[in-house]
Amino acid sequence: MQELMSGNEAIARGAWECGAAFGAGYPGTPSTEILESFAQYEGVYAEWSPNEKVGLEVAIGAAFAGARAMAVMKHVGVNVAADPLFTVSYTGTNGALVIITADDPSLHSSQNEQDNRNYAKFAKIPMLEPSDSQEAKDFIKLAFDLSEKFDTPVFLRTTTRVSHSKSVVRLEPKATIEDRTDIRHLPLKYVMVPVNARARRLEVEKRMQALQEWAETFPGNRVELNSAEAGIITAGMPYNYAKDAFPGYSCLKLGMVHPLPERLIRDFASKVKKLYVVEELDPFIEEQVKAMGIEVTGKAVFPYTNEFDPGVVEKAVTGKSSAPIVELPTIPPRPPNLCPGCPHRALFYALNKTKAFVSGDIGCYTLSYMKPLSGMDSCVCMGASIGIAHGMSKALGPKGKGKVVGVIGDSTFIHSGITPLLNAAYNRSNAVFIIADNRTTAMTGMQEHPATGQTLQGEKTKELDFAALGKVLGVERVEVIDPLQFKNTAEVLKRELGKEGPSLIISRSPCVLLMSRKAAHAGHFYADPDKCIGCKVCLSCGCPAISWKDFEKAGMPPRPDRKKQKGIAVIDASLCTGCTLCAQLCRQEAIMREG
Amino acid sequence: MEDRVKSLLLAGVGGQGILLASDIICKVMMGKGYDVKKSEVHGMAQRGGCVTSHVRFGRKVYSPLARKGDVDIIVSFEKLESLRYLDYLKPGGMVLVNDEEIYPPSVNLGEADYPVGIYESLRSRIGAENVKVVTGPELAARAGNRRAVNTVMLGAISRYIPGIGVDEWKNVLAASLPEKIIEANLKAFDLGRAA
Incomplete structure (x- = not known):
């Protein structure tokens, strides 16, 4: 089958x-x-x-x-x-x-x-x-x-x-x-x-x-003898690209990349006039083949960076591409973005307003570094946010007071944030630490973790309590907030940034993808075109459901009473999840729940 | 069976059902005895960003990625995305476009305009006869399931892959879906195929 x-x-x-x-x-x-x-x-x-x-x-x-x-x-x-x-x-x-x-x-x-x-x-x-x-x-x-x-x-x-x-x-x-x-x-x-x-x-x-x-003698290390003019040593996915680009070349396809079969390689090299190593990233095979004293062409023509495809292999070997040259039109890019209704949006919007240095971490929320949220200043590796924030805060001393925040997701905190938080408490950090707790491992597709109360195989289990953990690690001020209560979120951030010693804020609101489709679309919002003054505050949270329409596109006449206004914000009902953030940001009370 | 490997490039935005559509094409071609390979994107790349899936079939397929200038049909599930990968299209290749606009962030913010004249641009570049516009959202609504735009597009694609019976498509499609949405999707497939 x-x-x-x-x-x-x-x-x-x-x-x-x-x-x-x-x-x-x-x-x-x-x-x-x-x-x-x-x-x-x-x-x-x-x-x-x-x-x-x-x-x-x-x-x-x-x-x-x-x-x-x-x-x-x-x-x-x-x-x-x-x-x-x-x-x-x-x-x-x-x-x-x-x-x-x-x-x-x-x-x-x-x-x-x-x-x-x-x-x-x-x-x-x-x-x-x-x-x-x-x-x-x-x-x-x-x-x-x-x-x-x-x-x-x-x-x-x-x-x-x-x-x-x-x-x-x-x-x-x-x-x-x-x-x-x-x-x-x-x-x-x-x-x-x-x-x-x-x-x-x-x-x-x-x-x-x-x-x-x-x-x-491992059969996965396989010689495919064709032309004696040129041979390719390759492994993994690049084998396919090489076969696609040069089906007539001889090929030594390595199924085992460490250790390398030296005699097999020497024998293959002796059967072809020109030898290439086709491998993505480092010259791992190439360097070892060269160390055997065999002449081979690798990174001299192939890129060190990025994955290949048959076109890349063809161009590296022949020096030219058989594809016609097409001048692509200039079109707006489409980077990934936080989903409509994502609770991280509210937290990072608030963080941006604090003007603090936000030491971030790895997860969906890393996307908040982009405009217009601009809510993150660094992201190095899993768990790095807390240590970096603490180190920065110590190095800055009084200059950094109230200006350094470490933000980490729930799954990432469990992965490698616990030890650095212990360190921050132990060494009397002055930074504010936030667990952006959306109750799942969202970026990789909603996996369970110790704080979800469920295992990979669906068993119910003990649920880790972040607040209690923060306390026993030695952080005295621990507070749980709902980031979508925006006013409170902003106030708690401001207050904690003003305090001495480390604080832990658990910003808890479930990932919008955890909600059923029906629940996520119950009670979406709309922007009243009469009340909207075109100030674009709602747009500044970067929600994909909100877009700017100038009057002409919105099919509206310009407003003689507001000469400076060029257009209005429009909310796409099919995307809005009713998270309420934009409505809380709107000072005109122009954004209201449908129905 | 032709020896030559045929390549499709499905493009669009995360959440449009592109991966399911490319899976179904592969399974149909597999059922006809073809070797098939496809590529897809997961993770960070899927959060509302561009999504592409290369689908290749033939007697023997090595690379799951097509090279530039070697794609027979680009199937764009979103209007603007039809322009993004034109360098992959082979001379004489065709572009199927779903007539639906999803704004990228810069357009939402009012910093860039959603390009106008996309179809005109496509037609002048590759010839009007090679551009096929499908009114996906309208046809999906008519079929009774607004989310079945990907199935409408699948129906449209099916017309340009010769040698496969309608039933062969529908059998694979029905086997890939939950019971309660099968009927609307089969209808969406028909409407897309007739479009």
Whole structure:
């Protein structure tokens, strides 16, 4: 049976087919659907952990117990999980441990474009890289086998284009595997004190040598001999681009990108006159091929940045494009935006008015940095908002009093904001901290987290209390507000910015996407054209439901009584969710609820 | 089956149902024995921003992304978006446009105008015979479900993919939807196909 599947769905399916029954991770584009999809299969345990480090540690525990486990994360998640990662390479796994890293060339939904193949080399962990959904399913199975065979964690690397493209997959039944879970006391292997770690360190090198030998005959490293004029070494999605652009070239398609099969590469290189490496991001394969003393063309012609497509590969190799030159018309851009009715809009509108430096974080609300909200001044990585705000406030001293705010989403706070908040309380910070609590992990598509009271697999559970947590961490002033009560929001911000010591404000209002369609559209608002004076205050909150119409477009005659007025604000009833923010901002009371 | 890979580019705005439409095209072509691949966008890119989905089918498809100048049909679910990816269209290729305006932020704020003369611009660039305007919202309303604009567009696309019976489209469409909206969507498909 065949099915159209995304790379992510295929990974979940493959894991289930080969008897893996354990998955942990944290949502992050483009990796999220792997665990979401896996969690749906019969007989598996899957959890959202608070962050990738915990997710990996949980998976390590399952592997130590003899299970087939996977830890799933986006590329930057591996940075968070890097501490256990480097040492589990020493301990080995007992059962199977596969770490899935979903990289994001072109930064479709990320803060950086790091190439996580480097982690494989750095942590001395083998890495497989599929090029489509069928391979994603095949390779995850191989990864589990390899992990058990060599007692090593194994990386499976995807990119956004592998994770989120769909292609045809052959489904297979679930294999029956023997239950090997048990408690095994192996302190010399698992207690990484220096004396034991030194011994394991030698095992790591032995293992990598054995794996390199294995890679020479691994069928996923495949030679497709065509023309002797030119050959391409490639892996992952770029394989498809290369085949599309140069079907006549010979190709060495690597299914395993670490360690590389040196003899296979030398043999392939000897069969073609001109050799290219086609790889996105870093010259990871290229540098190693060059270190073998083989002449090869890579980043001299291919870009370092962004994902490729067949046109990019063609142009790099031939120096020109076969596409006709088309001069595109200049049209307004369409950046992503906070949804109509998003409660973050009210909070960030208020923050902008405080003129404070807003140290922000990662989530939908990062979009509030854009005009007209202009409500955020920095965003570095998950959890960074609080530490940065505290550091800035300390460095500024009295100059920064009342002028530094750290804002972090609910899921992001749980991910990595708790420790920095503890630090801020411990070190007597003067900054104001805000949890923008919309009751879900919204940006990645509404995942559960410890404060939603529900698990990935739909079980009811303990619900984390942010206010109580703030108190026990040592923040004395903790207040819960509804950001959509705008006047109160502005007042609380002003008051807390004027105080000594750290404050925690929990800005709580559920994500508008959590509401049913019906509830979200009950009682939308309209702007009375007679009362609207065209001041544009409502527009300054950047709601997609509100637009400016000059009189001509609105089909209205100019108003002789208000000579300066050029037009009116119009609210699109089909988009308005009735959040009331614009009505609260309007000083003319021109915005009213329909009906 | 032709050896050559055919490419469609579906474009529009987050929330317009583009991913479902491209899934259905893929499943229909898969059912006919084609190799198919498609790409889509998730996450940050979806919050009201541009959404595109490349759909490719043929005897063997490698890349899920089409290259510039190689797309047979651009299907734009929003009027303005029909201009954004014209460099992907191959000479002689066609553009199907849903006649619906969704304002980008700069237009909402009154800082930019929503471009006028979009259809004229399209016709002069690629030839009037290659531009097909579909009144999606009107036809969806007539079918009894205002949200079925994507299905109207799917019906319109189906006319330009030869060799597939109407029933083959409708079977896949019906299997992809909840029971209570199937009837209106099948009607929307017919209206789009006849448009």
